Amino acid sequence: MGDVKLLGTWPSPFSYRVIWALKLKGIPYEYIEQDLLNKSPLLLQSNPVHKKIPVLIHGGKPIAESIIILQYIEEKWPQNPLLPSDPHEKAVARFWVKFADEKSLSIWKVFRFSGEEQEKGLKESLEMLEIIEEHAPGLGQKKFFGGDKIGMVDLALGLVAHWMGAIEEVTGVQIMEAGKFPRLEAWMKNFKEDPVIKENLPELKDMLAALKRRREIHLASK
Amino acid sequence: MGDVKLLGTWPSPFSYRVIWALKLKGIPYEYIEQDLLNKSPLLLQSNPVHKKIPVLIHGGKPIAESIIILQYIEEKWPQNPLLPSDPHEKAVARFWVKFADEKSLSIWKVFRFSGEEQEKGLKESLEMLEIIEEHAPGLGQKKFFGGDKIGMVDLALGLVAHWMGAIEEVTGVQIMEAGKFPRLEAWMKNFKEDPVIKENLPELKDMLAALKRRREIHLASK
Incomplete structure (x- = not known):
């Protein structure tokens, strides 16, 4: 190995x-x-x-x-697969991994910027969440994106599950209105309750302190 | 099938x-x-x-x-593979496919815009070409990025091989100065001379006409 x-x-x-x-x-x-x-x-x-x-x-x-x-x-390491074995299902999972990877960057814009640029980040973040809520396959029917086990799409969206809330708190900007994205909310809960994820998530209190310091550096260096 | x-x-x-x-x-x-x-x-x-x-x-x-x-x-369809079979070599190829996919968008900025935005696109395009010239593995040693046969990195960079020249002609902006990127230039020649690619490339004359029309639409709709 x-x-x-x-x-x-x-x-x-x-x-x-x-x-x-x-x-x-x-x-x-x-x-x-x-x-x-x-x-x-x-x-x-x-x-x-x-x-x-x-x-x-x-x-x-x-x-x-x-x-x-x-x-x-x-x-x-093929054990506990993170992607489906069927080539079409795998392509669909890769599509959503790419979507998550590219589009979730908009959440960082809310974090790093203020004013107009932050507004733009908020708009893009909402568009991203709406598309996931509406189009992501399996969401709302099963525990995770790919089914009953955590897969690569879930990992790619970890930022939405855990960091987004901290960014909302640090910036004072609400991205995800409660009740507006019921399927995503249920997924976030499932994701953070998974034993492996739960044991390997940064503590919210420490994250908030770190993000607050970093946001000050970003805003000061503009 | x-x-x-x-x-x-x-x-x-x-x-x-x-x-x-x-x-x-x-x-x-x-x-x-x-x-x-x-x-x-x-x-x-x-x-x-x-x-x-x-x-x-x-x-x-x-x-x-x-x-x-x-x-x-x-x-x-695993015949005529487009990716290496070794997992590390495959990861390196995927890294460059992602790089090509994301960074070659800067060439479109040269095409779609004028003035400051076009300048920015030109700067980003040059950075991209410099990184490929300097860092892409195998470039300059073998015919193609992955070796002696065309692979996924080559296909992802097709825009650089054939469209970039047409975009330079339509916009009047030179992106790739002759002699400055010898390894990339050799690759472009190899790529366009491959029999399968050669038979499946748009005619330059028709491309120029189509790109010229499209650029006029982009500039008018700003």
């Missing part, structure tokens, strides 16, 4: 995507916290293109980008 | 990604040209989230997003 290292930052939802996948598969790993204000030679050398976390290093070979890492983990 | 239909528009590089993959794999298909100014019920029903081309419909089941379609084709 070789040794597995994960370069991440706390409490990044992108790091957590990888943490959850490794935990769900039962793969031991060494977590190496990174300082993004003072990037380590290991990070720069492992991800010279984007210089971002997370990076998975397996047997000395680095892989960057959380979604690419999830696919690698899925292929390398 | 079931019937294969492709909803596309001429001459979209996103449609061509799928056309090339199907041709390389030897899969017969029916191409159905779409009018994006008057979207068909079939397109709206097949891709209700993005309402965009390309869409592959296989045995009545639709799949949207060119990169997701390529992965589906790869899994459904």
Whole structure:
């Protein structure tokens, strides 16, 4: 199997995507916290293109980008599959993973910005949530996106399940009005109650403090 | 195998990604040209989230997003593989497919816009080309990104190989200075000389006319 290292930052939802996948598969790993204000030679050398976390290093070979890492983990360790085996169902899951990965960035706009840019982020976030609520297959019928077990779409949307609420609290901007997205709300509850996820979620209190500090830096550096 | 239909528009590089993959794999298909100014019920029903081309419909089941379609084709028809079989090499290829898919959008900014927004697109396009020239594995050593045969990274970068030149001509903006990207230039030549690609590339003359019309529409609708 070789040794597995994960370069991440706390409490990044992108790091957590990888943490959850490794935990769900039962793969031991060494977590190496990174300082993004003072990037380590290991990070720069492992991800010279984007210089971002997370990076998975397996047997000395680095892989960057959380979604690419999830696919690698899925292929390398097939136990407790994160994607359906049927090719069409797999394509549908990948479609929603890509959607989550690209569109959930709008939630960061609410977090990082103020004024007009934040308004734009809020509008895009609502569009994203509405599309998921209306179109995501299986949502509202089963516990998770892919069925009764957590899969890659759930991991890709972890930001919505746990970080979004903290961002609402830190910014004072309400993104998800209670009762407006009943199927997503039920999924968020199921997701956070799953034993593996529950054990591997950042504490809300610590997250709030960290996000508050980071938001101040963002707003001050504009 | 079931019937294969492709909803596309001429001459979209996103449609061509799928056309090339199907041709390389030897899969017969029916191409159905779409009018994006008057979207068909079939397109709206097949891709209700993005309402965009390309869409592959296989045995009545639709799949949207060119990169997701390529992965589906790869899994459904494993002959003439488009991805390496080694999991780490596959992850590296997927990293570059994602990079190409996301970053080559900057070339469209040069096409669609003028003034400041176009300048920004040009800057981003150059950054993209520089990163590929410097970091893409295998480039300059072998004929294609993955080795001696065309793979998914090549298909994802088809826009750079063939459309970019036409966009330079239509806009009068030079993106790729001759001699500055020797490895990419060699790759572009190899790519367009491959027999399957060569037979399935839009004619430059027709492309120029189509892109010119479309640019006028974009600039007028701002």
